[in-house]
Amino acid sequence: MNPLLSTDGLPRFDAIRPEHITPAMDQLLAAADAALDLATSDATPADYDALSAVLDVATERLGRAWGAIGHLNAVADSPALRDAYNANMPKVVDLYTRMGADQRLFAKYKAVLADPRSAQLPAPRLRALTNALRDFKLSGAELEGAARERYAELQDLQAEIGQKFSEHVLDATDGYAYYASAAEVDGMPDDVLQAARQAAEADGQPGYKLTLQYPRYLPVMQYARDRALRERLYRANTTRASEFGPAALDNGPLIRQLLELRQEEAQLLGYASPADLSLVPKMATSPAQVIGFLEDLGHRARPGALRDLAELRDFARDELGLSELQAWDLAFASQKLKEQRYAFSEQEVKQYFTEPKVLEGLFHIVETVFEVRIRPDTAPVWHPSVRFFRIERDDPGAVDGTPRVVGQFYLDLFARAGKRPGAWMDDVRDRWLRPEGHLQTPVANLICNFAPPVVVDGVARPALLTHDDVTTLFHEFGHGLQLMLTQIDDIGVSGISGVEWDAVELPSQFMENFCWEWDVVKRLTAHVDTGAPLPRALFDRMLAAKNFHSGLETLRQVELSLIDMRLHTDASAPTQVASIVDAVRADIAVLTPPPFSRSLNTFTHVFDGGYAAGYYSYKWAEVLSADAWSAFEEAPDVLDVATGRRLREAVLETGGSRSTLDSFKAFRGREPRIDALLRHQGLD
Secondary structure (H helix, E strand, O other), X not given: OOHHXXXXXXXXXXXXXXXXXXXXXHHHHHHHHHHHHXXXXXXXXXXXXXXXXXXXXXXXXXXXXXXXHHHHHHHOOOHHHHHHHHXXXXXXXXXXXHHHOOHHHHHHHHHHHHOHHHHHOOHHHHHHHHHHHHHHHHOOOOOOHHHHHHHXXXXXXXXXXXXHHHHHHHHHHHOOOEEEOOOOOOOOOHHHHHHHHHHHHHOXXXXXXXXXXXXXXXXXXXXXXXXXXXXXXHXXXXXXXXXXXXXXXXXXXXHHHHHHHHHHHHHHOOOOOHHHHHOOOOOOOOHHHHHHHHHHHHHHHHHHHHHHHHHHHHHHHHHHOOOOOOHHHHHHHHHHHHHHHHOOOHHHHHOOOEHHHHHHHHHHHHHHHHOOEEEEOOOOOOOOOOEEEEEEEOOOOOOOOOOEEEEEEEEEEEOOOOOOOOOEEEEEEOXXXXXXXXXXXXXXXXXXXXXXXXXXXXXXXXXXXXXHHHHHHHHHHHHHHHHHOOOOOOOOOOOOOOOOHHHOOHHHHHHHHHHHOHHHHHHHOOOOOOOOOOOHHHHHHXXXXXXXXXXXXXXXXXXXXXXXXXXXXXXXXXXXXXHHHHHHHHHHOOOOOOOOOOHHHHOHHHXXXXXXXXOOHHHHHHHHHHHXXXXXXXXXXXXOHHHHHHHHHHHHXXXXXXXXXXXXXXXXXXXXXXXXXXHHOOOO
């Protein structure tokens, strides 16, 4: 049996092969097409439940199968899988485009909402219905004739080009290697060198294999004393997928094409710009409001950023002999200044954050604050290092005391060839009280790219995480909690579905705060050799360094967000990308990268990650998350169960069933304030 057609249990990730994809998708697409015809016929009444039983069942099954294929394409890429994915993507996009713009279906949903009985619908279902009508309009359901046909073409083209963009980034990243000599890698951490040496040996090469995968790239930039090596790796990293490499991987033309297509789409739908279109389902109401928010935050951060840069230049000149600080010196000089000022190094800290201990501590926090249990579980996986867990809660209604499964998740932590860079959470399936009558519980993928465990002198050692790695893990787990803890039964607004995109980072950024609390951190740590917890004195130095160069970091995020918004509001953007980027940097930045830098060419968040005209969401949601964390600071304990219960019930369990602002006010009793964010970042 084709594993993609299995409807029982979890995806059979270990059994899915490229040759399964086309037969499965042909069958599932045909079933979805038949369901669309039935849903829009007189045989299906204009009733929410009736439409869901016909259409949602078919499209959810299709979506789960296609989601599994897309997931494997991101974490276990191969030429055959990529070919099969790309061959089927246009067919999938076409189906969803036609369905989203189907005027017969649009009319059915309008009839459901117009029915006087709709006033009696539960609030989550009413919101799902209202969102559906909004999305029909945003999907071209009101277009006619040639405009309608062109809209469908635009969806196919954008999906195809976005996929190419990500493929180019992956191929350019995986395609680079430099075999460095022992002299060149002087100063780099022992565990990184051990892994680099083993990688070189596996390739039959001398020296140390350095790559652009982040766990291998960043230590070079932070620790390698050889300035020429740092420049070599920096140049390779910032020119990935550009005209400086293989022409077939150049993303420059794709950026221009995507901007052109997005502008055309917005105009077809009656919006002034792609940014105006993007903001319709978000919390922010206009590009001007977003730009004003970013410029205000940038103004507040700029004095601190200028101080950060001045002290870094002084230190580099006086202590490191670098008369002119270059882009490839920044991470190195910052690390050295941080070590001198706070008397610790990331390498020293990393010895205490072993992956097993960090997971144990993370699970303890979630279990305590949100009143659940996390237990190992079993499921087919796509790589031997992937693990699977379930989240349980006591079920008062169970006669035998059996706990209730709330959700489950896959955990894929380590970088490897064929795996997309970065960290993310996505859904395997959503919570849904299915029309057949049974409750479907949610399942999440939690993906990171940490340095994997290494073997030293024949002994396997646990993976060591930097504190930034730990924060990343907590961040992605926060996204997972919103997906898995939801108690909403309507599939369109359960979990993260229906949550405004500029608010979706609230739970993830909230979880990061635990990584800066002593009572939490001491439970996350055990020295890799001695088992001793992180010393309090070392933690205090880390805490003192928390806002080290926060002005520069904040300004960098504001810069990227403004570039994103300007590219999606300026009609000349497709032909003026470089000019717009330069103008934003002239207005806001205190550091300008070298002329050869092509960082936009790997900006997958914006060009294939759903963050187009939405990258500001990180800072926007940070206002919410910092204010939410303040409630825990005000509690007797940051692991306060009562406060955690309020957050769980008001925000995590409600999902997209109401506006995030309403959920936030239900938790805090008021609207969010920016004060907490500025205070947390030392910018007040």
